[in-house]
Amino acid sequence: MKQTKMMFMLLVLMMVVLSACGNNQDAEDVNEQEETQEDITNETDTEENTEETEQGSDEGETNGNTSGSHTANTVVFSQGEGTVINPGIIECKGGRVSAVGEVTEEDGSTWTVPTSPADMETASDLLNQCTDVQFNSIDELDLDSIPVVEIDEDGEIITGYIFADNYFELYVNGEPVAKDAVPFTPFNSHVVRFKASYPMTYAIKAVDWEENVGLGTESNKGSDYHPGDAGIVAVFSDGTVTNGSWLAQSYYISPLAAKEDLTIQEKDGKIIHTSPDYRGDVTCTTDCYAAHFELSDNWYGVDFDDSTFPNAVTYTTGQIGVDNKNSYTNFSETFGQGEFVWTQNLVYDNVIILRHTVNQPQ
Ligand SMILES: [Ca+2]
Ligand SMILES: [Ca+2]
Numbered sequence: 001m002k003q004t005k006m007m008f009m010l011l012v013l014m015m016v017v018l019s020a021c022g023n024n025q026d027a028e029d030v031n032e033q034e035e036t037q038e039d040i041t042n043e044t045d046t047e048e049n050t051e052e053t054e055q056g057s058d059e060g061e062t063n064g065n066t067s068g069s070h071t072a073n074t075v076v077f078s079q080g081e082g083t084v085i086n087p088g089i090i091e092c093k094g095g096r097v098s099a100v101g102e103v104t105e106e107d108g109s110t111w112t113v114p115t116s117p118a119d120m121e122t123a124s125d126l127l128n129q130c131t132d133v134q135f136n137s138i139d140e141l142d143l144d145s146i147p148v149v150e151i152d153e154d155g156e157i158i159t160g161y162i163f164a165d166n167y168f169e170l171y172v173n174g175e176p177v178a179k180d181a182v183p184f185t186p187f188n189s190h191v192v193r194f195k196a197s198y199p200m201t202y203a204i205k206a207v208d209w210e211e212n213v214g215l216g217t218e219s220n221k222g223s224d225y226h227p228g229d230a231g232i233v234a235v236f237s238d239g240t241v242t243n244g245s246w247l248a249q250s251y252y253i254s255p256l257a258a259k260e261d262l263t264i265q266e267k268d269g270k271i272i273h274t275s276p277d278y279r280g281d282v283t284c285t286t287d288c289y290a291a292h293f294e295l296s297d298n299w300y301g302v303d304f305d306d307s308t309f310p311n312a313v314t315y316t317t318g319q320i321g322v323d324n325k326n327s328y329t330n331f332s333e334t335f336g337q338g339e340f341v342w343t344q345n346l347v348y349d350n351v352i353i354l355r356h357t358v359n360q361p362q
């Protein structure tokens with residue numbers, strides 16, 4: 001009798017414990033769901049986005065700061081101009097001031113805008129008014145004078161030519177190669193050399209710099225709040241060039257008149273950040289919103305998951321507005337081998353990541 005009673009009590013105890021565990025799990029699920037809902041701003045695509053974010057939750061990255069492409073789907077907004085934390089990265093007459101600012105989100109987190117430049121070497125100049133290196137053509141360049149960054153000991157030496165509106169940081173096979181010497185203007189162009197082996201993974205952070213930090217705008221064309229535009233072209237000596245086969249994702253989108261102007265769409269496994277098509281009519285000035293997406297520390301790594309990145313969009317030199325810029329035209333024969341690329345919004349997408357892997361010379 002006693003034994004039976006003991007077993008019965010044990011059974012009851014086990015049931016109580018099991019049921020308590022179940023409740024905790026439910027509670028966690030609810031919390032996760034609430035967080036997920038808060039993170040989703042796109043009302044028209046809520047179902048798809050929730051699905052995607054929940055997949056992220058399963059991998060323990062609901063609001064993850066560090067890993068994988070799921071973070072590219074988590075947006076936070078700031079509103080209004082940021083605080084300048086660096087009034088000028090470089091000193092150079094005749095250009096716009098390359099300032100860096102900080103904005104505070106509704107959730108209290110702070111973000112550096114438009115970006116915090118990486119601590120890496122600046123690229124060698126093709127044309128740079130700030131250093132007064134101004135080649136008239138590629139032929140004038142002494143390639144042997146350009147330092148070769150060794151990434152892979154047994155790799156091949158590659159030479160690359162890069163023009164960015166306005167700024168880039170280049171990584172190859174997960175290692176830093178060089179950054180743009182002039183974050184904003186005057187417009188400049190660069191040459192880089194590195195030794196790397198195939199498969200070769202290119203990762204570029206490209207930035208359309210801004211004058212009004214946190215607003216994504218500059219004084220231009222009669223407006224103090226012109227949204228500015230972007231674009232980058234890179235041509236490498238093994239035949240690799242920027243084109244529509246590269247992948248591109250946006251991480252900082254501004255100026256937005258309303259949060260709802262940004263939608264996050266998922267299509268064929270790709271996550272697309274969609275913002276208004278600029279037609280010369282930004283309706284906000286100092287009260288604009290900016291959308292920020294967390295960038296993984298590993299964004300330039302070889303193993304970074306870029307499978308949700310959409311393809312880059314190509315643009316003509318006329319659309320980018322370089323046909324009157326000698327930092328481009330002096331080398332247009334070389335740059336013309338590649339195509340200008342960006343995300344689908346050349347105006348509002350101010351910080352983007354480009355990625356591309358090649359298995360052999362092209
Ligand atoms: Ca530049
Ligand atoms: Ca620009």
Ligand SMILES: [Ca+2]
Nearest residue numbers: 208227228347
């Ligand atoms: Ca812009």
